[in-house]
Structure formats: C-alpha cells, structure tokens
Amino acid sequence: xxxxxxxxxxxxxxxxxxxxxxxxxxxxxxxxxxxxxxxxxxxxxxxxxxxxxxxxxxxxxxxxxxxxxxxxxxxxxxxxxxxxxxxxxxxxxxxxxxxxxxxxxxxxxxxxxxxxxxxxxxxxxxxxxxxxxxxxxxxxxxxxxxxxxxxxxxxxxxxxxxxxxxxxxxxxxxxxxxxxxxxxxxxxxxxxxxxxxxxxxxxxxxxxxxxxxxxxxxxxxxxxxxxxxxxxxxxxxxxxxxxxxxxxxxxxxxxxxxxxxxxxxxxxxxxxxxxxxxxxxxxxxxxxxxxxxxxxxxxxxxxxxxxxxxxxxxxxxxxxxxxxxxxxxxxxxxxxx
Numbered sequence: 243x244x245x246x247x248x249x250x251x252x253x254x255x256x257x258x259x260x261x262x263x264x265x266x267x268x269x270x271x272x273x274x275x276x277x278x279x280x281x282x283x284x285x286x287x288x289x290x291x292x293x294x295x296x297x298x299x300x301x302x303x304x305x306x307x308x309x310x311x312x313x314x315x316x317x318x319x320x321x322x323x324x325x326x327x328x329x330x331x332x333x334x335x336x337x338x339x340x341x342x343x344x345x346x347x348x349x350x351x352x353x354x355x356x357x358x359x360x361x362x363x364x365x366x367x368x369x370x371x372x373x374x375x376x377x378x379x380x381x382x383x384x385x386x387x388x389x390x391x392x393x394x395x396x397x398x399x400x401x402x403x404x405x406x407x408x409x410x411x412x413x414x415x416x417x418x419x420x421x422x423x424x425x426x427x428x429x430x431x432x433x434x435x436x437x438x439x440x441x442x443x444x445x446x447x448x449x450x451x452x453x454x455x456x457x458x459x460x461x462x463x464x465x466x467x468x469x470x471x472x473x474x475x476x477x478x479x480x481x482x483x484x485x486x487x488x489x490x491x492x493x494x495x496x497x498x499x500x501x502x503x504x505x506x507x508x509x510x511x512x513x514x515x516x517x518x519x520x521x522x523x524x525x526x527x528x529x530x531x532x533x534x535x536x537x538x539x540x541x542x543x544x545x546x547x548x549x550x551x552x553x554x555x556x557x558x559x560x561x562x563x564x565x566x567x568x569x570x571x572x573x574x575x576x577x578x579x
Contacts, residue, residue, distance in 0.1 A: 269324065274321060281535075282535075283539045284546070284554065291545075294326055297330070297545065298357045302334050304336055306515045306516075307460075307533050308333075312331060314535060314537025315537035315538065322545050337363075337426075357373060359382055361382035361385030362385055363431045367390050370387055370392055374393075379548070380393060381543060381544050393543075397531060404437060404439020404441075406562060407436065407508045407529065410527050411481045411506060412450065420453045420480055421479070422456070424455075424488070425456070425484075433485050462489075465492045466494055469492040485510065493524045502522070509525055509528050510529045511533060512574050516528060520565055528570070536560075
C-alpha cells in the first residue's frame with residue numbers, strides 16, 4: 243500500500259513538474275519587458291497556439307514614422323515567437339495602391355491566418371475584401387477601411403488631429419498672415435483627413451491666407467526643398483503645417499533660413515528625427531499618434547483572436563498626445579537620454 247501511495251505521489255509531482263515546464267515555455271504577459279517609454283495597450287493571452295499560426299504585418303518604410311511602427315511590429319514578433327506564432331514584418335516602399343494590392347495578394351496566397359495593414363486608401367478595399375472572404379482576419383492601423391469586413395482598426399482620428407493643428411495655427415496667426423501645407427500624398431486617406439481637418443478650421447478665418455499645398459512623399463529632403471522655396475517666394479510666411487512624414491526637413495529649412503521661432507511649424511509624430519527641433523522651439527507643436535502600438539497592438543489582437551477567440555473593440559481610437567517645447571522632454575524622456 244505504501245509503495246502504491248508513493249507511486250501516486252511521484253506521478254502527481256511529475257504532472258505538476260510537467261505543467262510548470264509547459265508554462266515556462268513562453269514568457270507570461272505580466273513578465274514582458276516593455277521598451278522604455280512605451281505602454282502596451284493590449285497583452286497577449288498566456289497560451290500557445292495548438293497549431294502553428296502565421297501573421298503578416300505590413301507597413302510603408304519611407305519615413306521615420308514607418309520605422310517607429312516597425313519597432314512595434316518587431317516587438318510583437320518577439321513576444322509571440324514562443325507562443326507557436328510566426329509574425330512576418332513586411333515593408334512596402336511607397337503608397338502606391340498597386341504595390342499594396344500585390345503585397346496583400348501574396349500574403350493571401352501564402353496562407354497567413356491574419357494580415358495587419360496600414361489602411362492607405364479605399365483603393366485597397368477589393369483586395370482586403372478578398373482576403374476576408376478567404377477567411378483571413380484583417381486588422382487595419384492608421385488609415386481605416388470601413389467599407390470592408392476588416393476585423394478592427396487602430397489609430398488616431400486624423401480629421402480631429404488636423405483640426406487641432408488648424409486651431410494652433412489660428413491662435414498663432416491671431417493678427418492674420420500666410421500659411422502653407424506640406425502633405426505626404428493627396429491619395430493617402432489619413433493625410434487627406436489631416437489636411438482637410440486643418441482647413442475646416444482655417445478656410446473661413448478672415449486674414450489667414452493659404453498660399454499653397456505641396457506633396458513631399460513623406461520625404462524629409464523634399465520637405466526641406468518645399469519649405470525653402472516657399473520661404474523664398476513668401477518671406478512673410480507665418481505658419482507651416484506638415485501633415486505626414488518629413489517634418490525634420492521643414493524644421494531644418496526654417497533654421498537655415500533664420501526663421502526658426504518666427505514661423506509656427508506644426509507637425510505629427512514625436513520621434514528621434516524631430517525631438518530636438520521640438521525642444522528648441524523650431525517645431526511649435528507635434529501631435530503624436532503612438533506609432534509603436536499601431537505596429538504592435540493589431541498583431542497581438544490578431545493572435546488573441548486566433549488562439550483564444552478573444553475579440554477586441556472594432557474601433558480602437560488613440561488619443562493624440564500634444565508635445566510642445568515646454569512639454570516634450572517630460573512626455574518623451576526616452577528621446578533625450
């Protein structure tokens with residue numbers, strides 16, 4: 243009898259030990275090491291996928307914002323690697339719908355369980371619908387594609403953010419004056435929402451004059467050239483709004499022209515490339531949209547749905563974080579270490 247009891251106890255210990263070993267195969271969500279200055283909006287469920295799953299996360303890589311999104315994508319990739327999940331981070335060079343369509347079609351053909359995409363424009367609606375029709379979960383970030391059956395969207399209300407920029411310029415130009423807009427691409431939904439949001443505030447303000455709108459393809463050098471040319475033609479320029487990538491180029495052009503602090507510069511995204519320009523006052527305001535989580539959160543939500551049938555909100559709106567020369571170091575200390 244004693245031998246039988248000992249055998250039963252040993253079997254129980256082995257079972258407990260086995261359970262502990264299985265639990266130790268992945269890092270529990272509560273123990274994840276979070277990058278400095280970041281907050282995880284969603285945590286992965288603490289279980290492995292029974293069968294291997296694949297998630298593709300796609301973003302444009304032509305500017306520092308895209309690089310910041312990739313940091314979040316790669317963090318999600320690392321977090322999920324020990325949960326029987328492969329995350330492939332895929333880059334698209336520009337905003338051309340044809341390139342995005344081809345990339346998404348390749349992901350569908352490759353058998354991904356979920357695809358996370360920057361919702362560039364409604365030109366992607368047909369291919370996204372094809373993916374969802376094939377049973378693939380699609381999560382959008384930054385730009386939304388609400389006319390498709392995408393699962394969820396993550397990002398900032400770009401129209402409202404454009405209105406915040408417009409209000410800042412309106413306040414700076416209380417006595418009137420000229421301003422210009424540099425946008426990334428007129429075909430990109432998010433850029434257009436910001437541009438039109440700002441204009442909804444400024445178009446009817448007496449004494450404030452829009453002298454032109456220019457595309458820079460999210461490129462800092464193009465923003466520099468546009469800003470230099472604008473200042474040459476309009477030395478009395480009072481404000482400039484950069485809706486998308488490349489604000490560091492505009493800031494450098496203002497400094498080179500001796501206009502830093504004289505021209506109100508409003509932009510988006512508090513990143514390494516612009517942090518010092520905000521701190522020294524060349525950039526008057528930057529509206530941050532949490533690119534890290536735009537890269538990270540859709541991937542983790544896709545994993546949670548696939549593995550645990552855990553739903554997230556369909557609309558995940560991020561509050562804008564407004565950084566000024568007086569607040570940027572307190573809000574983003576990791577950029578000044």
